[in-house]
Amino acid sequence: MSSTAQLKIFRGDRNGGAMVDYEVPRTPGMVVLDAVHVVQATQAPDLAVRWNCKAGKCGSCSAEVNGKPKLTCMERMDKYPEGTAISIRPMKTFPVIKDLVTDVSWNYAVNKKIPPFKIKEGERKYYQYEADRVQEFRKCIECFLCQNICHVLREHQLKQEFAGPRFLVRVAGLEMHPLDTEDRTELIKDAMGVGFCNITKCCTEVCPESIQITDNAIIPLKERVADRYYDPIRWIARKVFGGNDSRQ
Amino acid sequence: MEQAASSLPPPARFGATDRKDNWWAAPLTVLIALSAFGVYATFRVVQNAWYAIDDTASAHILSPFYSPLIIWDGMPRWLSPGMLILWAPAGFRLTCYYYRKAYYRAFFLDPPACGVGEPRRNNYLGERGILILQNVHRYFLYLALGFIVILTWDVIKAMMWPDGFGVSVATLILLLNTVFLGLYTFSCHSLRHLVGGRIDCFSCAAMGQARHKAWKGVSKLNSSHMRWAWISLFTVMLADFYVWMVSSGVITDFRFF
Structure with a gap:
């Protein structure tokens, strides 16, 4: 006799909804998204779920499984003991469109505020060891799990003031690029609101690409903002010796 | 299909x-550990006693809570060198x-x-507001680097016994503490x-090139920063406690050679 899995899946839209119980057979290698698809195929054809690659690379199938943000296509069902229902909710930070599908368009609006890469004039040569640091940030698949779990956005709803970890990662990738000449320090401090981050590292904990978001992106950006705005010795040095916060 | 009485979003109340x-286990452990350390350190600094093994037969061994030892004639009794x-x-x-x-x-x-x-609260400012002062960390770093030099000198002094070079349990504990700090x-x-x-x-x-190597080196250590933070918190307390026990006569410091 095959075993079964109990699921509680959110059904509803931005006006409200409820957790609905389903039961599906467990199969070897099954992931949470598979179980949702079984529900969709056999019990609830109107169940909305966003997915695409089923390989953990497109970032479409983000949801909250037992309260933790996960890519449902990578979350194996055998992690969860039989006999206990698995709750599957849409990402809390974003408005629900239907069931497990959320409206993440706010992220794209934030992205547009970031000045693009501005390449330096003259010789354009750099080395792999210099590229290593920014290549980590290029692993981001924009699943927005970090945005979802960030308590500044999730609990305090400061979407107007704080850009969120995903975009601090993106701007870190630009700022630390050896050939980029754009200065985004003021943007990071003001429009992106890096000071709202209290570095509690939830973004790092949930990143499916294991990007060290807090240690390698956000804290270095905070230090750069401190160089420019909160370090009196550097301020005096700039006044005496001139120049700006040269990053060379 | 059965409808459960639940809605979205989950109610925004503490603990929801x-x-x-057991998500509460980690913060509770941190709460207990840091509180215990705070109470211990405050007591030891206010105690203003038993902070050095200074008898004539031993090397001079100083608690890290009191190093460098700052004392002057006429120093108020309520003022502990540790407070300084x-x-x-x-x-x-x-x-x-x-x-x-x-x-x-x-x-x-x-x-x-x-x-x-989270508990309900308005006007979240993160590290803006008063917590903008957290940016002073780099200045405390400069001081901490100085303390590493001082504590290294303490380890060297802990090997200088009246009859020459020697190593005791206290020496090793001070060395261990300085390494982890x-x-x-x-x-x-x-x-x-x-x-x-x-x-x-x-x-x-x-x-x-040199700066890149330095950055890579610090980055490697930095990936275990949490581990060093906790171990060094424990070793600094252990070092002080050992000095307290030996200097107050509760135990005797064992000398290896």
């Missing part, structure tokens, strides 16, 4: 979550990026754990920024 794990120096390492830890995470979660519940509801200090995020993190183009920068 779908998490099934402990604010610096305390400031280094309080403004440390790791400890900030730890105590924001454990003491301020902001958030208590990932994906867990060193690992904690040299894995600091601000140091990582200072030695090379602020550079974008290492191949264009003066001494770029």
